[in-house]
Amino acid sequence: MSDDHTHDHHHDHDHSHLDDTALRVRSLETVLTAKGYIDPEALNRLIDTYENQVGPKNGAAVVARAWVDDEYKKWLLTDATAAIASLDFSGRQGEHMVVVENTPTVHNMVVCTLCSCYPWPVLGLPPTWYKSAPYRSRVVIDPASVLTEFDVSLPAATSITVWDSTAEVRYLVLPMRPNNTEELTEEQLALLVTRDSMIGTGLALTVDHLNNADVATDQLPS
Amino acid sequence: MNGVHDMGGLECFGAINPDPNEPLFHDEWERRVLALTVCMGATGEWNLDQGRFTRESLPPVDYLSIGYYRIWLTALEKLLVQRALVSREEMQQGMCIDQSKTVKRVLQGADVNSAMRAGAPVERPTTQSAQFSIGDVVRVENLNKTGHTRLPGYIKGHLGVVHRVHGCHVFADDNALGTGENPQWLYNIKFEAQELWGESRSQAAHVHVDCWEPYIKMERAT
Numbered sequence: 064m065s066d067d068h069t070h071d072h073h074h075d076h077d078h079s080h081l082d083d084t085a086l087r088v089r090s091l092e093t094v095l096t097a098k099g100y101i102d103p104e105a106l107n108r109l110i111d112t113y114e115n116q117v118g119p120k121n122g123a124a125v126v127a128r129a130w131v132d133d134e135y136k137k138w139l140l141t142d143a144t145a146a147i148a149s150l151d152f153s154g155r156q157g158e159h160m161v162v163v164e165n166t167p168t169v170h171n172m173v174v175c176t177l178c179s180c181y182p183w184p185v186l187g188l189p190p191t192w193y194k195s196a197p198y199r200s201r202v203v204i205d206p207a208s209v210l211t212e213f214d215v216s217l218p219a220a221t222s223i224t225v226w227d228s229t230a231e232v233r234y235l236v237l238p239m240r241p242n243n244t245e246e247l248t249e250e251q252l253a254l255l256v257t258r259d260s261m262i263g264t265g266l267a268l269t270v271d272h273l274n275n276a277d278v279a280t281d282q283l284p285s
Numbered sequence: 286m287n288g289v290h291d292m293g294g295l296e297c298f299g300a301i302n303p304d305p306n307e308p309l310f311h312d313e314w315e316r317r318v319l320a321l322t323v324c325m326g327a328t329g330e331w332n333l334d335q336g337r338f339t340r341e342s343l344p345p346v347d348y349l350s351i352g353y354y355r356i357w358l359t360a361l362e363k364l365l366v367q368r369a370l371v372s373r374e375e376m377q378q379g380m381c382i383d384q385s386k387t388v389k390r391v392l393q394g395a396d397v398n399s400a401m402r403a404g405a406p407v408e409r410p411t412t413q414s415a416q417f418s419i420g421d422v423v424r425v426e427n428l429n430k431t432g433h434t435r436l437p438g439y440i441k442g443h444l445g446v447v448h449r450v451h452g453c454h455v456f457a458d459d460n461a462l463g464t465g466e467n468p469q470w471l472y473n474i475k476f477e478a479q480e481l482w483g484e485s486r487s488q489a490a491h492v493h494v495d496c497w498e499p500y501i502k503m504e505r506a507t
Contacts, residue, residue, distance in 0.1 A: 088314040088358060090379030092321060094371050098385040100328060104394025106320040112401055113319065114309055154404040159451065161473075169490075176293030176437050178337060179353070184404075188319070192303040194353050200295035203439065205486040212301045222490035227293065229435045230471055230495035231407045232451055264303070 113188050121152045122185035122235060123256035125162075126267075127249045130240045140164060143235065147185060157184035157233050163226060164237045165263075170221050171236045172209070172263030174202045175228040182233035186258060193262065203227060213264045225263075236260065238267040247273075286431055287438060289348055290341035294439040294482070315354040322357050327400065329389035330368050334461035338433035339364050409468035411453040416498055417472055420507035421447045425474075426500055433461030436500045440492075443480050444504055448493060449473035456497050469497040 095101045125147055129136040139146040143160035147153065160182060163171040175181065176199050181189040192198050202209045206223040210216065217223070226234040238260040244252060247270070254273060259265030292298075310316045326336060339360040341348070348356060365371040368386075375382050392400060417423060425440045435457045451471040459467040476492045478485035 084355060084358070085312065085314040087376070088317050088321070090376055091358075091362065091371075092317055093379045094375050094381060095321065095325065095365075097381045098371065100370065100385070100388050100391065101321065101324040102391060102393050105324050105392045105397050106317065108394050108397035109320040109323050109401075110316045112397065114316070154402040155400075156404070158404040158406040159408065159454075161449075174293075176439075177290055177435060178341070184402075188309060190303070190307055191353065192301050195298075195301065196292055196295075196349060197298040197301045200292040200298055201301075203293045203492050204296065204482050205489065207486060207488045209301065213303060217488060219488075221488065223488045224491040224493065225489075227437065227492060227494045229437060230451070230454060230457065230497070232471070232473070232495055 113183070117184060118187035119185075119256075119258035119261065120253070121150075121187075122182070122258070122261045123253040124150055125152070125185060125235070126237055126256045126261065127253035129162075129237055130244075130252055131249050136237075139237070147235075152184045154184050156180070157182045159232045160185075160235060161226075161232055162235045162237050163224070165239045167218070167239070168221060170217050170223050170263065171226060171234075172202055172206050172223060173226045173228065173234045173236060174199060176200070176203060177229060180228035180231075180233065182235050185235055186261060190258070210264065213259060215264065215266060236263045238265075241267050241269050243270050286338075286342065286433065287429060288341050289345040291438050293437045318354045318358045318361070322361050324392050325361060325365070327390060327392035330370065331364050332460055332463070333405070334433055334457045335463060336360065336364065337457075338461045341433070407455040407466075408452045409455060409466065411468060411470075413453070413470070415450055415453075415470040415472075417447045417450070417470070417501065417503065418507060419447050419450065421503060422505040423447060423472075423474060423501040424504045425496065426502060428500065430458060432458065434458045436496070437494065439481060440474075440476060440494050440496075443476060445474040445476040445480070445494075445501075447472050448475040451495065454497070456499070458497075458499075469499060471495055471497050472501070474501065 096103055129139050135146060139162050143162040147160055165171055179189055179194040181193060198209065203225050206225050228234060241255055251273060255268040257265050257268060260267045340356050343356060343359055362376060366373060370386055372383055422444060424444050425442060427441050428436055451473060453468045454471040455466040456469040459465065473493055474496050478489040478491060481492060
């Protein structure tokens with residue numbers, strides 16, 4: 064464990080329960096290491112990979128490329144695994160990728176009703192709400208009510224299609240390109256692609272957000 | 286197994302409450318649990334589907350209340366005890382008491398990057414031809430297995446249309462039994478919201494679900 068003592072002071076509720084869990088995890092890690100089942104360096108590298116290296120900025124690069132390159136977009140929609148791998152994103156929980164395209168008439172949303180399947184190589188680890196019972200249960204029966212909670216309302220003519228990730232195929236939404244972005248570079252476009260827009264609980268940001276200091280930084284790919 | 290993890294279509298869980306400022310991990314121990322689970326998965330002492338079945342087999346009240354990474358931790362401990370890799374006493378004391386067993390593989394720190402980028406594809410070559418084609422109308426079997434399955438309850442008995450043929454993939458239900466991969470053709474099936482839910486909700490049009498061949502039967506070929 065790296066910095067236990069710095070994390071012992073943060074909890075404002077249920078203090079003893081959290082400390083119990085931290086101790087339990089530390090004991091387990093100690094035993095697994097002593098038994099030679101794990102390499103402690105592998106733990107640190109895994110955490111660094113999914114905390115700092117892999118995240119929604121990968122997916123945003125894929126989307127921005129599809130927005131500027133029609134040939135790439137065609138490839139992405141027919142063989143997403145290969146098209147995404149060509150940008151150097153591949154691997155665990157993204158071995159078999161499918162990309163679904165939003166249009167003025169169809170809005171796509173992705174869920175895993177049975178657990179928490181999520182395309183790690185392009186989006187990183189899922190947010191808590193994606194893994195939670197309220198989202199997993201309701202999005203398949205009443206997706207518009209879910210979108211309301213994310214402050215998204217779609218035009219009346221748009222219908223919603225939900226993709227339930229029940230096997231090892233992982234889905235990524237290709238959001239619609241915002242209006243008035245013809246002058247933007249691929250790199251600037253990528254800044255408009257939020258994590259939620261690639262799950263389907265959000266839309267790509269409008270061009271105003273590029274220079275808006277108030278934009279929630281968590282919604283920008285990091 | 287019909288369990289509380291199979292929650293598609295329930296509406297009893299309240300608001301989603303997405304937190305736009307949510308950290309990726311809420312405590313240091315969550316990082317460690319993610320990494321310990323991935324590392325122990327890499328030993329090959331159990332497979333992906335056995336890991337999932339262990340998590341979804343936790344007591345339902347626990348599954349719904351202890352939180353995501355405590356589900357992972359509890360299932361990891363259970364798998365380690367089942368495989369006689371670690372004893373409960375060792376976990377409680379945080380030290381080795383019994384001799385280590387030899388595991389199939391140990392993920393080394395230097396190999397983390399390549400292992401994660403390679404992932405573990407589940408498509409397999411087959412000499413069997415696919416029984417269904419795009420456009421076929423199929424009915425979902427009313428299967429109620431006691432073991433692991435990736436057939437969600439909300440589609441059982443319903444009609445859908447074959448939307449995509451993914452290929453021949455490791456069959457999760459059998460893989461979880463530890464009796465081999467038994468690869469089966471995997472299809473993406475498109476369901477009308479009205480077929481699944483009766484009166485469909487505002488803007489809800491379709492739900493797509495990935496189904497292995499044993500989950501479906503022919504209703505009307507194209």
